[in-house]
Amino acid sequence: MPTFTALTTLADGENANRMAEAMEDMDPAPEGVGVFEMEDGSGLWEVGGYFTAPPDDIVLSLLAAAWDARPFAISELPETDWVAKVRRELVPVEAGRFFVYGGHDTDLLPAGRIGLLIEAAMAFGTGHHGTTLGCLRALDRLIDAGFVAHNTVDIGCGTAVLAMAAAHVWPDPVMASDIDPVAVEVAAANVAVNGLTGRVDCIEATGFDHPVLRDRAPFDLVFANILKGPLIELAPSMARAMAGGGYAILSGLLNAQAESIIQVYDENGFALAHREEIGDWTTLTLKKRQ
Incomplete structure (x- = not known):
């Protein structure tokens, strides 16, 4: 399944969050939206959306204009076997009494912890x-x-x-x-x-x-x-x-x-x-x- 990203930057954090909320109502809707303050000292905020269908570039242009943001840069990401990638890179997570792990890390479950087996999947x-x-x-x-x-x-x-x-x-x-x-x-x-x-x-x-x-x-x-x-x-x-x-x-x-x-x-x-x-x-x- 192809993945598309739409990224922009703007100077106002409040506007960035408001634009991110507006993006959630797009059609096709993004699978996720993120807002991050850039760490390069520029004072800019980055807003990004992730889509499994090509995003509507006209709507994105209108959103950028409405919230005084730079034009969105839209990219299609190369298809990746994310399940295999996650299995390679994710390590178990400890949260108090809970221990979240993949099947490849079963031997790492500590005694006395509540194990939650979550395989890499589409969710x-x-x-x-x-x-x-x-x-x-x-x-x-x-x-x-x-x-x-x-x-x-x-x-x-x-x-x-x-x-x-x-x-x-x-x-x-x-x-x-x-x-x-x-x-x-x-x-x-x-x-x-x-x-x-x-x-x-x-x-x-x-x-x-x-x-x-x-x-x-x-x-x-x-x-x-x-x-x-x-x-x-x-x-x-x-x-x-x-x-x-x-x-x-x-x-x-x-x-x-x-x-x-x-x-x-x-x-x-x-x-x-x-x-x-x-x-x-x-x-x-x-x-x-x-």
């Missing part, structure tokens, strides 16, 4: 990205604090690594959902490989809009490792779907975006319990008010 969430690592650390802190979840859902589950982590430590079944059918297939395969069939149920759903999720609510723990725009849209339905005193672990956020998410969720009945930055990314642990 996000190997534990190496700052957002997934942040969510695992947040879960580890809740466990250490004595919290016990009885009804957990992982929204936008990707590989289902977060759902599986919860299923390993608590006895009640866990839900994992994703809007992408490929991710749901990968999640189900990972669940089976980890011996958690029947403990983690994987479904295709948009947010909480699924009869199974409506029937299972209220949840006392929600993972949502997605993007800022979907997190904002999800806030009201998450508030309705959660029990008072429950926790939401949110990520997929650039550090500069965290305050706006905290504000939106505060308006929807959530209080900030913990915030962690890992590189450019922030993970928020929010508690639903009673």
